[in-house]
Amino acid sequence: MTKITFVDFQGTSRTVEAEIGATVMETAVRNGVPGIEAECGGACACATCHVYVEEQWRSAVGEPAAMEEDMLDFASDVRPNSRLSCQIKVKPELDGLVVHTPERQG
Amino acid sequence: MTETIETDVVIIGAGPVGLFAVFELGLLDIKAHLIDILPKVGGQCAELYPEKPIYDIPGFPIVTGMGLVDNLMKQIEPFGATFHLSQMVTEVTPLGTPVAPRFRVVTDAGTTFECKSVVVAAGGGSFQPKKPPIAGIEEFEEKSVFYAVRKMEALRDRSILIVGGGDSALDWTLNLQPIARRVTLMHRRDEFRAAPHSVERMRKLVEKGEMDLRIGQVSGLRGADGRMEAALCKGNDGSVFEIACDAMLPFFGLTMKLGPVAEWGLNLHENLIPVDTEKFETSTPGIFAIGDINTYPGKLKLILSGFHEAALAAQKVHRYVYPEKKLLFQYTTSSTNLQKKLGVA
Known part of the structure; x- marks a missing residue:
């Protein structure tokens, strides 16, 4: 099974099992991980599933597409490793992925 | 002093469910005014996912958020509802009795309504600046x-x-x-x-x-x-x-907040409005809640559930608006009476 770890802004980490093909946002919501709101339900339309990808995972996860980059303008405290978790699909190479959730989602 | 608008029903929220409520109420000769905080109709469909396909609307294998809203607007056209956009309802005050309810509804733009029923179709609350x-x-x-x-x-x-x-x-x-x-x-x-x-x-x-x-x-x-x-x-x-x-x-951009719904004196459960599943009426007789904003055992936050809720709520609203009239159940396929209202007979 593929595992993803979510670390909240206070440093509490939660590791959950992720289904290949689901998004990182869906993985969080299905497992009741706090810190991801996903108001729009994964349409890349709200920027409330903002995460910071841990540095060593950035190349495996990749860079945001233009539409996601536009939507990140609505997120707060955007950093170079910011992504919207509804736009990251879980794949075998991402087993062990660590993402950090921000203090606030908008 | 702005004048008070007198109407049968005020619908709070012009998302898909609020729009369909106009249809179900209209078939029963009930006139409605709609209020929405957004400058456009369609709620989340229009604001969050206008281009995104929806696959679970009965009869539409695929329809975009905006496509659904456009079709609903066409469907309710015969009923001449009035829209008050870019306004937030700040006050809902009961004026009548539980048997003969009456309400005053006021928006932040100062628009004031008096009506016999209020239908809250506020979805996730109001879109407010992030x-x-x-x-x-x-x-x-x-x-x-x-x-x-x-x-x-x-x-x-x-x-x-x-x-x-x-x-x-x-x-x-x-x-x-x-x-x-x-x-x-x-x-x-x-x-x-x-x-x-x-x-x-x-x-x-x-x-x-x-x-x-x-x-x-x-x-x-x-x-x-x-x-x-x-x-x-x-x-x-x-x-x-x-x-x-x-x-x-x-x-x-915008985010959804419950907003002033919490201040209208309704019972709330985890920021949702509990209703019965017969009439979708709230703890206040004459105030109904339909769509994502309500909760009841088995509730599913689906647009199609909201449509069903709108149809059932309309039946009870009819009793408040026309207490003397008996409500006959009719089909749009066969009733010339309904077809006249739809402008097709």
Whole structure:
């Protein structure tokens, strides 16, 4: 099974099992991980599933597409490793992925 | 004094479920006014996913959010509902009795209604401007920090910092630049979502030295008693700098907040309105809640559930609006009476 770890802004980490093909946002919501709101339900339309990808995972996860980059303008405290978790699909190479959730989602 | 609008029903929320309520009420000869905080109809369908396909609307294998809204607007056209957009309901006051309810509904624009029933179809609550998570920002709100521009004159001769890269940020940059002492636009990157011609105009002004563009994010505010003196900013290279300003306009899009629903005296359960599953009526007789805003055992937040709820709520609303009339159940396929109302007979 593929595992993803979510670390909240206070440093509490939660590791959950992720289904290949689901998004990182869906993985969080299905497992009741706090810190991801996903108001729009994964349409890349709200920027409330903002995460910071841990540095060593950035190349495996990749860079945001233009539409996601536009939507990140609505997120707060955007950093170079910011992504919207509804736009990251879980794949075998991402087993062990660590993402950090921000203090606030908008 | 604005005059009071007298109507059968006020529907709060013009999303898909609020719109379909117009249809179900209309078939029963009930007139409705709709109020929505957004400047357009369609609710989340229009604001969050206009282009996104929906696959679970009965009879539509696939339809986009906007497609569904357009079709609903066409479907309810015969009933001549009145829309009051860009307004937020601030007050719902019961005036009547539980048997003969009557309500006064007031919006933040001062529009006042008197009606026999209220249908709350407010979805996830109201779309409100997203606030940047800057410590202490509340202290400056409405004095130095504004999430919307209500009166441009209030910003004349001020040093304004506008934050964001979309159309709102760019439009207000261009509109305020001529009357402000100085306008600074700040965005987290040197690319803008806003319409290209606005971006071009902005860049021209920057070239001519008539305004400033800074790349970075606001991390703090300096000032006292709600009067801002400067914004503390972070550049993308980690540099820290200040921008002197006495007004800041952050444009970070919209987010859904429950909003004033909590102040209408209704029972709430985890920010949702409990209703019965026969009439979808709330704890206050005459106030109904349909769609995502309500809760009951087995509730599913689906548009199709909201449609069903609208149809059943309309039956009870009819009893309040026409207490003397007996309600006959009729089909649109066969009833010439209903077909007349739809303008097809």
